[in-house]
Amino acid sequence: xxxxxxxxAKAKMFLVIGSNxxxxxxxxxxxxKNAVQNGAGLIVIDPRRHKLVEFAQTHLPxxxxxxxxxxxxxxxxLIKENLYDKQFVExxxxxxxxxxxxxxxYTPEAAGEISxxxxxxxxxxxxxxxxxxxxMVCYTxxxxxxxxxxxxVMSVANLQMLLGNMGVECxxxxxxxxxxxxxxxxxxxxxPNVFPGYQAVGDINARKKFETAWQVTxxxxxxxxxxxxxxxxxxxGKVRGFYIFGxxxxxxxxxxxxxxxxLSSAEFLVVQDIFxxxxxxxxxxxxxxxxxxxxxxxxxxxxxxxxxxxxxxPPPGYAQPNWWIFKQIAKxxxxxxxxxxxxxxxxxxxxVLAPNLGGVKYYRIEDDGLQWPCPTINHPGTxxxxxxxxxxxxxxxxxxxxxxxxxxxxxxxxxxxxxxxRRLYHYHTRTQTGRCDGLNEMLGExxxxxxxxxxxxxxxxxxxxxxxxxxxxxVRVKARVTPEMPDGMVWMAFHFREGNSxxxxxxxxxxxTLTAEYKACAVAVEKISA
Amino acid sequence: xxxxxxxxxxxxxxxxxxxxxxxVATRHNIYIPTLCHxxxxxxxxxxxxxxxxxxGRNDLVASCATPASNQMIIKTxxxxxxxxxxxxxxxxxxxxxxxxxxxxxxxxxxxEFQIATLNNDYSEDLCPxxxxxxxxxxxxxxxxxxxxxxxxxxxxSEESSSSMIAPEINNPFIIRDxxxxxxxxxxxxxxxxxxxxxxxxxxxxxxxxxxxxxxxDSLRHSDCVFCxxxxxxxxxxxxxxxxxxxxxxxxxxxxxxxxxxxCGVGCQQLLHVKDNKxxxxxxxxxxxxxxxxxxxxxxxxxDFIYSKERLKTPLIRENGELRPAxxxxxxxxVAQKFTQIIQESGSDALAGVSCARSINEDSYQMQKLFxxxxxxxxxxxxxxx
Numbered sequence: 039x040x041x042x043x044x045x046x047a048k049a050k051m052f053l054v055i056g057s058n059x060x061x062x063x064x065x066x067x068x069x070x071k072n073a074v075q076n077g078a079g080l081i082v083i084d085p086r087r088h089k090l091v092e093f094a095q096t097h098l099p100x101x102x103x104x105x106x107x108x109x110x111x112x113x114x115x116l117i118k119e120n121l122y123d124k125q126f127v128e129x130x131x132x133x134x135x136x137x138x139x140x141x142x143x144y145t146p147e148a149a150g151e152i153s154x155x156x157x158x159x160x161x162x163x164x165x166x167x168x169x170x171x172x173x174m175v176c177y178t179x180x181x182x183x184x185x186x187x188x189x190x191v192m193s194v195a196n197l198q199m200l201l202g203n204m205g206v207e208c209x210x211x212x213x214x215x216x217x218x219x220x221x222x223x224x225x226x227x228x229x230p231n232v233f234p235g236y237q238a239v240g241d242i243n244a245r246k247k248f249e250t251a252w253q254v255t256x257x258x259x260x261x262x263x264x265x266x267x268x269x270x271x272x273x274x275g276k277v278r279g280f281y282i283f284g285x286x287x288x289x290x291x292x293x294x295x296x297x298x299x300x301l302s303s304a305e306f307l308v309v310q311d312i313f314x315x316x317x318x319x320x321x322x323x324x325x326x327x328x329x330x331x332x333x334x335x336x337x338x339x340x341x342x343x344x345x346x347x348x349x350x351x352p353p354p355g356y357a358q359p360n361w362w363i364f365k366q367i368a369k370x371x372x373x374x375x376x377x378x379x380x381x382x383x384x385x386x387x388x389x390v391l392a393p394n395l396g397g398v399k400y401y402r403i404e405d406d407g408l409q410w411p412c413p414t415i416n417h418p419g420t421x422x423x424x425x426x427x428x429x430x431x432x433x434x435x436x437x438x439x440x441x442x443x444x445x446x447x448x449x450x451x452x453x454x455x456x457x458x459x460r461r462l463y464h465y466h467t468r469t470q471t472g473r474c475d476g477l478n479e480m481l482g483e484x485x486x487x488x489x490x491x492x493x494x495x496x497x498x499x500x501x502x503x504x505x506x507x508x509x510x511x512x513v514r515v516k517a518r519v520t521p522e523m524p525d526g527m528v529w530m531a532f533h534f535r536e537g538n539s540x541x542x543x544x545x546x547x548x549x550x551t552l553t554a555e556y557k558a559c560a561v562a563v564e565k566i567s568a
Numbered sequence: 569x570x571x572x573x574x575x576x577x578x579x580x581x582x583x584x585x586x587x588x589x590x591x592v593a594t595r596h597n598i599y600i601p602t603l604c605h606x607x608x609x610x611x612x613x614x615x616x617x618x619x620x621x622x623x624g625r626n627d628l629v630a631s632c633a634t635p636a637s638n639q640m641i642i643k644t645x646x647x648x649x650x651x652x653x654x655x656x657x658x659x660x661x662x663x664x665x666x667x668x669x670x671x672x673x674x675x676x677x678x679x680e681f682q683i684a685t686l687n688n689d690y691s692e693d694l695c696p697x698x699x700x701x702x703x704x705x706x707x708x709x710x711x712x713x714x715x716x717x718x719x720x721x722x723x724x725s726e727e728s729s730s731s732m733i734a735p736e737i738n739n740p741f742i743i744r745d746x747x748x749x750x751x752x753x754x755x756x757x758x759x760x761x762x763x764x765x766x767x768x769x770x771x772x773x774x775x776x777x778x779x780x781x782x783x784x785d786s787l788r789h790s791d792c793v794f795c796x797x798x799x800x801x802x803x804x805x806x807x808x809x810x811x812x813x814x815x816x817x818x819x820x821x822x823x824x825x826x827x828x829x830x831c832g833v834g835c836q837q838l839l840h841v842k843d844n845k846x847x848x849x850x851x852x853x854x855x856x857x858x859x860x861x862x863x864x865x866x867x868x869x870x871d872f873i874y875s876k877e878r879l880k881t882p883l884i885r886e887n888g889e890l891r892p893a894x895x896x897x898x899x900x901x902v903a904q905k906f907t908q909i910i911q912e913s914g915s916d917a918l919a920g921v922s923c924a925r926s927i928n929e930d931s932y933q934m935q936k937l938f939x940x941x942x943x944x945x946x947x948x949x950x951x952x953x
Contacts, residue, residue: 043833043857064795064863066833071764093764215832219931220924220951226931228922228949234932239945252940258915262938262945268919277919277946279909283934284923285950306905313877314890323898324890326879327926330829331839331846331870335927337827339834341857345827347927351844351873355880356895360923360930364937366895370903373941380929388932405825406836406856462793465830465865473872475811476740477865480794 040210040423041174042341042409047072049208051079051170055105055194056180056557060089061462063178063214066340070176079170081163083108084180085457086529087522096163099524102455103184103558104153107441108160109193111149113141113200115164122168123202130427131199133436140438152441172209173201179216179459183556187548189439199434205424215340216460222338225392225410230262235392251391254373264552265291266545269300278305283360284327288316289467289532292543292554293510310363313469316535327360328353335380336403338410341421344398345407444558445546448526452508452560454492456528456542459556464533472533484537485518487529488563493519496565505564506530511541514566528561574640589631589642590618600644601653601706603750603803605632608859609757615750616656617706621646628652650710657712660703665747666804668695668704695748697805700818703750704804739788741810741868742799746778749806755779755798763861767792779806794864800850809848811868816842825852828866829925833857835866846870910942919946 046069059067067090074080074093082094083105091097100108116122117138127134146157153160167173175198181190195211203209215221227234237244245257263271269291271277291297301307301320309321312329331350338344353359361383365375377383381400389395397412397419408419424430448455463481464471471477486506488498498504504517506528515530515537523529530539544559572583576598583592588611593600604615613630620631623641628649631642643649660666695701706712735745751770756779759768767790771780782790799807821840828835836855840848849867851860882898883890893901909917920938922931931949938947 060793063831063833064793065835065858065861065866068763068861072762075761075764217832217924217950218827218829218834219926219928220832220949222928223922223924223931223949224951226922226928227935228931228947229935229951230945230948233939234935239939248939252936254940256943257939258943258945260945262916262947263919265921265948265950268921268946268948271919276917278913278917279906279919281918281920281934283921283930284926285921287921290950306909308902312873312879313875314879318883318890321883321890322885323902324879324883325898326881326883329873329878330925331826331873333927335929337829337834338928339827339857340832341834343834343857344928345834345836346825348824348826348839350824350826350839350841350846354878356882357878357880358895360926361933363899364930364933366899367903367906368937368941370899371907371941375936380927383929383932388928407827407834463864465869470829470872471865471869473875473877474869475871476868479740480864 039212039214039341040204041208041212042343042421043069044421045174045208046070047076049073049078049172049174051081051167051173053081053083053167053173053175054090054094055083055175055177056190057176057178057214058084058086058088058090058180058459059176059178059214062216062460064462066176066214079166081166085524085527087524096159096166098153098155098159098163100153100155102457102527103186103444104441105181105184105190106186106193106439107144107149107152108155109197110141110144110439110441111146111153111155111160112164112167113137113197114144114149115146115161116168116200117141119164121164122200123171126202126204126427127200130204130429131434131436133438137196137200137436137438140440144441167197167201171201172203172206173198174208174210174212175203176212176214178214180557181213182551182553184553184558185445185546185548185555186439186442187553188550189442192437192439195434196436196438199436204429204434205422205427207422210422210424213340218339219337221340221342222336222344225338225395226388230264233391234388235394237392248391251387266547266552266554269297272300272303275305279308280304280306281308281310282317282321283310284312286311286315286317286467286469288319289535289538289540292540292545292556294538294540295511296545297540310360311469312357313473315467315469325363326353326355326357327363328357332357333359333380336384336407339407342409343407343419344395344403344410346400346403445555446509446544446558446560448560452562454526454528454561454563456506456508456530456539456559456561457557458530458532458539458543461531461533464531466532467535468533481533484513484515484531484534484539486513486515486537486563487518487520487523489523489525489527490519490521491525492523492563493517496563498563498565503566505566506542506561507564508542508544508559508561510544513537513539513541528563571638572636573638574636574642576642577644583636587636589620589629589634589636589640592636593631593644598644600631601709602632603702603706604752604754606754606757606762606801609761612753612757615752617653619649619652620644621649653706654710654712657703657707657710660750661707661712664749665745666695666703668698668701668707695805696743696808696813697748697802698817701805702803736786737810738786739792739794739810741794741796741864742787743808743810743813744781744787745806745808748804749779750804751777751779752803753779754801754803755807758797758801763795763797765791765793765795768798794868795862796864796867797851797861800860800862809868811871812840812848815845815847816840821847825855828862830863830865830869835862837862837866839870845874906942915942915944916946918942918944920948922947922949924949924951
């Protein structure tokens, strides 16, 4: 997020796109709803009529995967009607002419044709967005989990720069991160191309810095593999040893049949987790780890806030903190690491090596955490990025993008589009929430959400078991007939093994980020004859 | 001349336009008791406990709903105020099932009652909020005698027995006991103005007045999403956490601040820990980013860590089955195998996936292992999903 949750309640206008906030980020949604109750505007762009739509002045139920066309259409109107922020664009941005050339082809009619939104609505929303300043844009995985995910993000950024909503309080581009510490895992360099603090592995100075700090030589200079490439490597033999830490890949990756084939092909698989799960079935060695409240440490949230995690009770049996396990392996391979607690790791290594975290020390985050960039010990942290038009790379660069359809679109055989996500009462594959009293009672099995119209046409009743099929697999799952759904669409989650949407999802990936297209594939829905 | 000054109990206090008397007092560390007041929501003035005396006015004013105005001279604990508060507290204690017997020490059976109930934490007789009840605290502070007859042995009066309503227990998280409700309305504000789930509200009128869920149904059959904010703000025992019941009294638990393990909002929680076990979770009031708020998972999704299914020992696959192993055996095996793979096929024949759920220090350590020890950048996590 370029901005912070603390600004939500004060904001004047929101554009929420591809985010089912009330279920996936419930507490963030409360602050947004507070703002709306105090008079703020809210435009929701989402195929589903989810709970937040109740609070919206305008809902654009676009077709799944048509985001770029719709956003380009909105930008077309902003430029054509001279509604964009000329001063911001001229002072702080480059590439406007290129953007203009691209979006000029997306007339409201053309954009409407692709997105299924009336051209008049596109014009209306563009005018609404230009009428109030600033507008805060929030998005979630509805934007990123597409084969055009990176381009979707570019599109959102283009819109906010065009509106001059960057670098100001209650504006910005705000992706709500899915997991508690997905921001932190990125910051820590658990990525194939960067060291901690986003220092490129290809940069010789960065490598020298880390070689000195870690007292090693010859750190590898070429980028490593991303998860889907690792999975391919398991099958073609390029990856012989695979180490999975705290991820249940067997249920979370698209096309479970394919994933299980890959995992079962692993020559040597190490899994480190707090429970046996679908993935440990393929492991050769399993390490028992301490869980959330069993060790000290830090999480970094969506707004870049580093907050403390504290120990409430000891881990069960012989389970150990994860950092201890990694240290033990290093030791057995000839490396004696000094840091012997999470605090030592943070205070003596991470905050020393990652420039943006230089001022974050444990003693400073005893209460509220600090938001990076926080380069020095006296720095108060940074709630808002890019203030006064200062972008990280100098000027904000418009990167015009063309709409591309999802990798798999409905056809005669598979006439529905399936989109997926998370529900309120569970989290991912339920390794945690499935073992909490009460949560299973609130939601005990997977459902396939379908529209009232489709249910009527196919004679499907509420809670009736139906079959949902894709080219990858099929599931038997309970129908949830709901006015949230538009005709022609199915929505499912991946909480339960039975009826998991990932038996169906398409392992097609964004070419840059290798993010899978969880949000769009083609399926057939069938009544199970009695 | 000095503008925007008021005098509270002889202390001169500055104020900002729009601040209530309560706001000003709180900011200057002057205590005024409240029950219905909920920070960040519209003042209702419903409970009347926060009344204060303002010089020149005959009536007492609700400090939570009265804006400060220049030169006001205020007394927060005058005899008149105290008499009024005592009367209000007396009415509240008489209006429902408030069997904490505060102030009834004249009764012979008080000690007996106290011992009996403290010995049995599951006792239906002892209010679950005992020791953590704002009404009880105020009754004690102002020495207001509640129910005159003892709870044990003696018949209850007609009035109090009619206030006994069976608690609502048909959901896994929240016990709702209307008989202990003082109709302060904090839960209604929390639900409608703070969390904005709009599941509960005031219903009916006059003596029939009560808090209703949906069309006077149970929470389970309303729009309730079990965020539990109503429980956190309830000053009495009308709303309590079902999972916490019988697992520790408030003075027995240590409160440990931490960060929620679920979504990317990073809510700040207080873990209420007794005997190395989390018995309850609440939001950290005023903590950033969540300002005391939590959702159903943050508040009630903590007990997975005590599951019997937790992995407790390293495991090694042998003849197709995973068998328990010592740390030394398992770690040596992994180190040997990885060393062998690197020697035979090079560093890039190893790959790893880190965890977006675990702490920063763990991800740092894992990428360090891959880069500094294995000499490969084949380290990733579910960063983009």
